[in-house]
Amino acid sequence: MNEWIAIGALALVGLLIPLSMMAVSYLLRPSVPETSKRATYESGEVPTGGTRIRFNIQYYMVALLFLVFDIETVLLFPWAVVYRAALDSPDISLVSALGPMLLFVAILLVGLAWAWRNGAVEWTRAARRRTDYDRRPIDHE
Amino acid sequence: MALVQLESWMALAPTLLLALSALALFVIDSIDPDTTNRPLLAGTATVGSLASLAVAVWFITTGVGDPARRGELALFGDQLIVDQMALFFMVIVAVVTALISIASYDYLRGHVYQSEYYSLVLLAATGMSTMATANSLVTVFIALELASLPSYALVSILKDNRGSVEAGLKYFLIGALSSAIFVYGISLVYGATGHLQLEAVAENVGAEGFDGLLGVGVLMVIGGVAYKTASVPFHFWAPEAYEGAPAPIAAFLSSASKAAGFVIAFRIFTTAFPLEAMTEIGFDWTMAFVVLAIVTMTVGNFAAATQENVKRMLAYSSVGHAGYALIGLAGLAVDGGQIVLAAAMMHLFVYGFMNTGAFLFVAMAEYWGVGRTFEDYNGLSSQAPVACGALAVFMFSLAGVPPFGGFFSKYFLFTGILETASGNPWLLAVAAALVINSALSLYYYARLVKAVWFEDPVAGRGQLTQPTGLYVAVVLAGVMTVLVLPGFGPVADAAYAAASALGP
Numbered sequence: 001m002n003e004w005i006a007i008g009a010l011a012l013v014g015l016l017i018p019l020s021m022m023a024v025s026y027l028l029r030p031s032v033p034e035t036s037k038r039a040t041y042e043s044g045e046v047p048t049g050g051t052r053i054r055f056n057i058q059y060y061m062v063a064l065l066f067l068v069f070d071i072e073t074v075l076l077f078p079w080a081v082v083y084r085a086a087l088d089s090p091d092i093s094l095v096s097a098l099g100p101m102l103l104f105v106a107i108l109l110v111g112l113a114w115a116w117r118n119g120a121v122e123w124t125r126a127a128r129r130r131t132d133y134d135r136r137p138i139d140h141e
Numbered sequence: 142m143a144l145v146q147l148e149s150w151m152a153l154a155p156t157l158l159l160a161l162s163a164l165a166l167f168v169i170d171s172i173d174p175d176t177t178n179r180p181l182l183a184g185t186a187t188v189g190s191l192a193s194l195a196v197a198v199w200f201i202t203t204g205v206g207d208p209a210r211r212g213e214l215a216l217f218g219d220q221l222i223v224d225q226m227a228l229f230f231m232v233i234v235a236v237v238t239a240l241i242s243i244a245s246y247d248y249l250r251g252h253v254y255q256s257e258y259y260s261l262v263l264l265a266a267t268g269m270s271t272m273a274t275a276n277s278l279v280t281v282f283i284a285l286e287l288a289s290l291p292s293y294a295l296v297s298i299l300k301d302n303r304g305s306v307e308a309g310l311k312y313f314l315i316g317a318l319s320s321a322i323f324v325y326g327i328s329l330v331y332g333a334t335g336h337l338q339l340e341a342v343a344e345n346v347g348a349e350g351f352d353g354l355l356g357v358g359v360l361m362v363i364g365g366v367a368y369k370t371a372s373v374p375f376h377f378w379a380p381e382a383y384e385g386a387p388a389p390i391a392a393f394l395s396s397a398s399k400a401a402g403f404v405i406a407f408r409i410f411t412t413a414f415p416l417e418a419m420t421e422i423g424f425d426w427t428m429a430f431v432v433l434a435i436v437t438m439t440v441g442n443f444a445a446a447t448q449e450n451v452k453r454m455l456a457y458s459s460v461g462h463a464g465y466a467l468i469g470l471a472g473l474a475v476d477g478g479q480i481v482l483a484a485a486m487m488h489l490f491v492y493g494f495m496n497t498g499a500f501l502f503v504a505m506a507e508y509w510g511v512g513r514t515f516e517d518y519n520g521l522s523s524q525a526p527v528a529c530g531a532l533a534v535f536m537f538s539l540a541g542v543p544p545f546g547g548f549f550s551k552y553f554l555f556t557g558i559l560e561t562a563s564g565n566p567w568l569l570a571v572a573a574a575l576v577i578n579s580a581l582s583l584y585y586y587a588r589l590v591k592a593v594w595f596e597d598p599v600a601g602r603g604q605l606t607q608p609t610g611l612y613v614a615v616v617l618a619g620v621m622t623v624l625v626l627p628g629f630g631p632v633a634d635a636a637y638a639a640a641s642a643l644g645p
Contacts, residue, residue: 110164110168110171111167113167113168114168114170116171117170117171117172117174118170118171118174119174
């Protein structure tokens with residue numbers, strides 16, 4: 001017997017369970033149409049404005065800056081693991097073990113300093129008119 | 142022999158100098174973010190690219206990368222290789238970067254993002270220079286992305302100009318699509334051969350038995366290369382991106398970026414997919430390039446002939462020239478064809494000057510604000526004879542008229558094809574297409590020369606200023622297009638040595 005048949009059976013069961021549950025509840029439940037059920041937020045909050053809002057560009061700035069540190073860590077970690085062993089080996093000098101990593105960090109620091117100086121980490125305090133929409137709890141996370 | 146024995150990683154100096162000057166620009170911009178010290182910024186970019194050029198030329202003359210002299214240098218476990226072809230294309234990239242850095246000095250007057258512009262140009266140039274050395278499918282892809290990502294930003298750097306932003310978006314979307322195709326092709330090649338390093342791929346072609354998979358992977362790699370070189374079927378971004386982009390950036394993309402696309406094409410196909418092994422498994426990729434070359438040059442030239450807008454005409458003409466350079470791969474054969482490959486490299490070298498110059502003339506016209514169509518250029522020669530003289534040189538050289546560099550590279554291409562056509566009769570069709578398209582191209586190139594030199598000036602055009610940087614760059618490119626003629630020997634030698642070192 002082909003072992004893929006078991007996978008196929010699993011997929012079939014996986015599909016049938018939710019479909020049958022939906023079908024059963026459709027047959028059993030009473031139908032009470034009511035307008036408030038059709039509202040976007042059942043808590044009663046009235047939605048305002050369109051769904052196409054402009055995100056503050058600084059969310060992306062922070063994400064990009066995070067990337068600087070993220071990449072740094074990803075490379076630093078395996079380097080740190082082998083660093084001791086590399087120094088103990090007679091073939092590798094301190095300069096050739098430490099130098100490239102210092103250079104790498106220095107390049108990232110130049111990038112970070114540039115972003116900092118160009119105002120990527122200054123949170124804008126734009127004189128934007130605050131609306132009800134802004135005060136609503138953020139739910140698009 | 143050089144006086145000093147350099148470390149082997151120093152062979153990457155032309156690339157590293159470009160990266161270093163990009164970092165220097167970041168530091169300058171960090172010290173004074175609002176600087177509009179244009180001489181300092183343009184000067185740093187120019188000095189950096191000229192230093193890169195000087196080192197690359199020095200390496201070529203001292204025999205770095207020459208198997209008979211100092212030898213090819215494989216670095217970082219064969220991920221990068223510095224051979225003659227790498228140095229040859231490093232020279233092209235550095236020359237174009239230097240020219241457009243000089244020209245941008247005037248073009249960017251009053252622009253807000255000065256240092257960002259130059260650092261992005263240098264980072265893109267670093268990527269293109271790395272593409273020349275990349276010797277593994279991974280480094281090829283990373284270098285390609287390093288060249289592409291700054292290019293997208295550069296095309297749309299005129300943030301308040303709708304055309305520029307639209308062009309950047311189109312370029313980005315098509316670039317993302319073709320990068321995806323390219324990287325998928327790489328993954329299929331890896332799946333079929335189990336290796337990413339180019340020589341290792343070559344050794345394992347057909348060894349694992351996934352020939353169909355490998356064939357599809359190679360086709361997708363061709364797709365990725367076609368995008369970077371603006372060849373059919375991925376050419377349609379070129380006119381849009383070039384038209385909307387600032388003209389120096391259009392020059393950069395159509396010369397340096399195209400040359401970089403070709404260097405990875407040359408290296409991948411000669412090294413990773415050797416013709417002999419590929420023909421054995423029934424996938425002779427030269428046929429694909431025969432078709433691509435004919436279609437690309439025909440589409441490019443016929444579309445260029447119908448344009449009213451000068452920049453779009455040049456954009457389509459650059460598509461046509463991609464078709465000419467593709468002949469280099471179409472003409473390869475199991476036992477030869479290096480002469481065609483060398484001719485294609487020479488063509489890209491000359492093209493680096495004449496096409497950059499032509500786009501920089503458009504940059505000057507945009508600087509003057511005279512307009513975009515052929516009619517708007519009418520009679521410019523009465524007000525700016527020197528620049529228009531250079532334009533005539535570029536146009537006739539692009540068309541391949543005898544006294545200029547463009548003629549020689551096309552002539553070598555033509556004789557090269559005829560020489561190798563005995564092995565592959567389809568090459569005769571390529572040769573015919575080359576002649577027909579060159580003849581057609583003379584029509585629209587001459588049309589621009591006629592507009593500039595023989596038509597009556599447009600009434601009411603104001604006094605034209607003489608922007609120093611743009612003039613220097615245009616005249617320099619013009620002089621080089623002419624000087625390539627007596628200096629063609631060394632260029633041809635370098636190209637031929639580079640091509641025969643690749644050897645199928």
